[in-house]
Amino acid sequence: MPRAKVQRKSTAIDMTAMCDVSFLLLTFFILTATARQPDPLEVTTPTSTYKFKVPDKDIAILSIGKGKVFYEIVGQDIRKATLDKMGERYKIKFTPEQRERFGVIGAFGVPMASLPGFIDMDGEQRTKFLKNATGIPADSTDNQLSEWLLQSRNAVAELHQAQMRVTIRGDGAEEYPVVKKIVAILQKQKINKFSLITSTE
């Protein structure tokens, strides 16, 4: 009598379904992840135990570090509208192409006069340029920062019917008087409530 043969099973597992699922998840996470643009101004934010997350629309971020101020408006439509208003205010004509390009620029720190040239640069040149940029002028004689804030607030109010939240991203080692100066500019515009951006501990 022949011995009963034990049926040997294959050790290979079908990975197709698992692969499908994992790539579906991967696609989901890639699409939901917001690409963070590199910050031209190197800032180390202090830590805190607060829990409130920074909203991702209708905000403007003021980066303060090494005595310089950079400004970032969130949202392409707001950026374009703000640029229009600033162009009107400072009598600078921006071409439709420049307007389009400004929509994708994150934080910047250049005076109004050199802004058109800055927009025309390509990404790499811009990064290099911002390394040595002076920041946005915020003295009492030529307070462009205040103007930027005002125009972007108007743009948010017109386009989104919301109040713009002003946030300050300061470097931990920054001297307090610099921060005080910026806060004074905010308070001149009756922005008495603002947020400080910190990182989790």
Add this chain to the structure above:
Amino acid sequence: MAELDTSSGGGKKGGKVRSKKASTKVDLTAMVDLAFLLITFFMLTTSLSKPIAMDIAKPDMEDNDVKLELRESETMTILLGKNNKVAWYMGLAGSQPHIEGFGEIRKSILKNKDDLMKARRRQLIVIIKPTDGSNYKNFVDIMDELNITGIKTAPAIDDVYITDGEKDAMKAAGIL
């Protein structure tokens, strides 16, 4: 990956030489590994990179009609000085302020808060006065301490009116 040959072949001998059929199965293990690695990366970066906002409310600068009346026995004034030091005192300026570092200030706030609660059942009011010698981190830290110690009343942030008495005391301690 090595796959065990479990086909029950080997029976045919001397048959026609057939062209071998290549298996259509592709080994997906490496691909799945990679996919999960990327998933992990995206999951971690999306949830961790979100910064935290700390809300600050300051009194209106032009609206001088509103005077904030504080009872001196219920206020604690914290002056931020240089070298990561703070000076604090209870009530009116004049008494010698206590000079402390950021490590001890939490205990002092909690002690003052509890003492006041026991003695009068009132909430402690804190006034923060950052001086020019302090840096931004000190300011964020002290606001964070207030959050940790559970000071519910909105702290008054005053960087304009720093009295001469306070300045002298801080100078004497070498933190201004």
